[in-house]
Amino acid sequence: MTGGRKRPAGESSDELQNVYNEDGVDLTLIRWMLSLSLEERLQVLQDHVNSIQMMRRELTISA
Numbered sequence: 001m002t003g004g005r006k007r008p009a010g011e012s013s014d015e016l017q018n019v020y021n022e023d024g025v026d027l028t029l030i031r032w033m034l035s036l037s038l039e040e041r042l043q044v045l046q047d048h049v050n051s052i053q054m055m056r057r058e059l060t061i062s063a
Contacts, residue, residue, distance in 0.1 A: 019028055033041060 019026060021027055033044070036044065
């Protein structure tokens with residue numbers, strides 16, 4: 001299942017089954033995160049938190 005997304009050119013149904021589960025979840029992101037060490041995972045998540053905090057500060061300043 002592709003989660004309502006159009007199939008990229010050249011990708012077969014078998015290839016998409018390896019990318020998305022039956023709920024349309026992109027399994028490549030899960031596999032990528034699990035391939036990282038604990039420290040690397042924490043850094044990725046901290047980078048996301050930092051980005052969100054920066055966006056919130058910018059919204060507060062511009063409001």
